[in-house]
Amino acid sequence: MKKNNRIAEIDALRGVAVLAMVYYHLMYDLIEFYSYPFTLTHPTMQIASVAAPLFFILAGISSQFSRNPWNQILKLTLAAGVVTIVTYIQNPQYFVKFGTLHFLACSMLLLIPFKKTSTIGVFIAVVAVIIAGYFVGQQTSTYPWLAPLGFRNSGFQSSDYFPLLPNLAYPLVGLLLGRCCYSTKKSLFPNLRLPVLQWIGRHSLTIYLAHQPFLFALLYLLHK
Numbered sequence: 001m002k003k004n005n006r007i008a009e010i011d012a013l014r015g016v017a018v019l020a021m022v023y024y025h026l027m028y029d030l031i032e033f034y035s036y037p038f039t040l041t042h043p044t045m046q047i048a049s050v051a052a053p054l055f056f057i058l059a060g061i062s063s064q065f066s067r068n069p070w071n072q073i074l075k076l077t078l079a080a081g082v083v084t085i086v087t088y089i090q091n092p093q094y095f096v097k098f099g100t101l102h103f104l105a106c107s108m109l110l111l112i113p114f115k116k117t118s119t120i121g122v123f124i125a126v127v128a129v130i131i132a133g134y135f136v137g138q139q140t141s142t143y144p145w146l147a148p149l150g151f152r153n154s155g156f157q158s159s160d161y162f163p164l165l166p167n168l169a170y171p172l173v174g175l176l177l178g179r180c181c182y183s184t185k186k187s188l189f190p191n192l193r194l195p196v197l198q199w200i201g202r203h204s205l206t207i208y209l210a211h212q213p214f215l216f217a218l219l220y221l222l223h224k
Helices: 008-034 043-046 050-060 068-088 100-114 121-137 142-148 169-181 195-202 206-222
Strands: none
Touching: 008 050, 008 195, 008 206, 050 100, 050 142, 050 169, 068 100, 068 206, 100 121, 100 169, 142 206, 195 206
16 A cells, blocks of 8 residues: 555554554563563553554454555565574574564465455354364474474474464454455544554564664663
8 A cells, every 4th residue: 555545543553563562572671681570460561462463453454455465475574584583693592483473474475365255254264263273272293393383392482472373363353354344445534643653553564673672772771
């Protein structure tokens, strides 16, 4: 979509998800690296943890507007590769194997055939993915290449992990919402003006890649 044809509320919601993610990672860094007296179970952290599902649902909604998703898939794939390489250099034992960006790239690819599937077919797929995710989550595997599907073994570690099962349900739900709410591909709130959130939402991938290095540097300077 061109900038002037963007859906304002989707950009704004994506901006909210970005801010929630940054908050979560800021507090996580303070707890993990600076022994900050806070817990990951704090209510604000629980609220912030919905950032990833919100990203995934919005990605599914946005797929309603994309005629050629390959450019976005390529960007996400390259960005995911950068995250894996950088986190491996930082910590080879705990690097990101299949995180947020890996999941988004794969799910956007898998959504392509679903865009031509009937609404009831997509709904059935949502239910099937949730059920399959439940059963897969109970299983273990000695094959690490199955981790993207949700199969893990006792030695599996990743600092960010969103397997396809059951998380693929989120973008599929987003696809359904896109069909229901944006069949005309027009904003539901054409007069909405939240420029800061909308700007953040439009640059979510750049902010995603840059925010952790920025937080690390900022916290280091503040705790010198």
